[in-house]
Amino acid sequence: MKKSIKKLLALTLTGAFLVGALTGCGKSGEDDKTITVAASATPHAEILEYAKDKLKEQGYDLQVTVFDDYVKPNEVVESGDFDANYFQHVPYLESFNEEKGTHLAVAGKIHYEPFGIYPGTKKSLDEIADGDSIAVPNDTTNEARALLLLQDNGIITLKDGAGINATVNDIAENPHNVKIVELEAAQVARVVDETAFVVLNGNYALAAGFSVGKDALAYEKSDSEAAKTYVNVIAVKEGNEDSAKIKALVDVLKSDDVKKYINDTYDGAVLPYEE
Incomplete structure (x- = not known):
């Protein structure tokens, strides 16, 4: 009797294990075709929404959730609740990893x-x-970008190695003796009637009524140091960079069709990154 009960119990457990395994496989297969991405509203979520149909053609269901802060999107990827996020540039990602002990990768x-x-x-x-x-933003990151852009256009020369940490103290050559007017980023556009030129990032330029594509006298090129540094990325938890669905997501976002959408939609305030 005991032997029969043990045998029945073993068969029952084996059957339960098989059902669980099969159920898990089915769920895993379904999950592999669902891509969950945490994103900022503009332009990130908008670009992702445009990419949905292209991914659907490949059998993927792209689900986008908008976040209005810069912490939670990284936390939900680290925890595994989301597959990826799209809102940040590389220096922020690296700083977040260092400060929070997370394991996020580009x-x-x-x-x-x-x-x-x-x-x-x-x-x-x-x-x-x-x-x-010339008016420039006075915060560390944006001032360096402004100075690098002025250097790229022959207006000043920075000390060797100044790079993305440059300040006005790093100006080595100033052939026109230009005065760099340092202002809070949101205030720069307000002095267009008082300075020869202003240096703005895309969102403040748009807010000031500038057409980035038509009005900018010069802008950061895709191969500039700043563009390479501050490129916005798809971030995942380390080890997931080469998963099929993440590669599919990245391939679509880098496709000619999405690049055209970006160029047509944002009037130069957002530009596709060219490797």
Whole structure:
């Protein structure tokens, strides 16, 4: 009797294990075709929404959740609740990993939001004269980007190695003796009638009524140091970079179709990143 009960129990447990395994396999297969992404609203979620149909053609269901902060999207990827996020650039990701002990990795570099030089009292960079003033943002990251852009356009030269940490103290050559006016980022556009030029990032340029594509006298190119540094990425938990669904997501976001959507939609305030 005991032997029969043991045998029956063993068969029951074996059957339960098989059912669980089969159920798990089915769920896993379904999950492999669902891509969950945490994103900022603009432009990230908008770009993802556009990409949905392309991924659907490949059998993937892209589910996008918008977050309005810069912490939670990383936490939900680290925890495994989401497959990926799309909202941040590489320096922020690296800083977050260091500070929070997370294990986030770059799966794909998608777009950047370029800084531009815009007209103030002068309408062309060729008009620059000795003693002209140029307004730039005064926070560490944005000031460095502004100075690098001025360097790329021959207005100043920075000390070797200044790079993305550059400040006005790193200006080595200033042939036009331009005065760099440092202002809080949101205030820069307000001095267009007082300075020869202003240097703005895309969102402040749009807010000031500038057309990035039409009005910028110069802007960060895709191969510039700043673009390479501040490119916005698809981030995943380490080890998931080469999963089939993440590779599919990145491939679609880097496709010519999505690049065209970005170029047509954001008037130069958002540009596809070219490796």
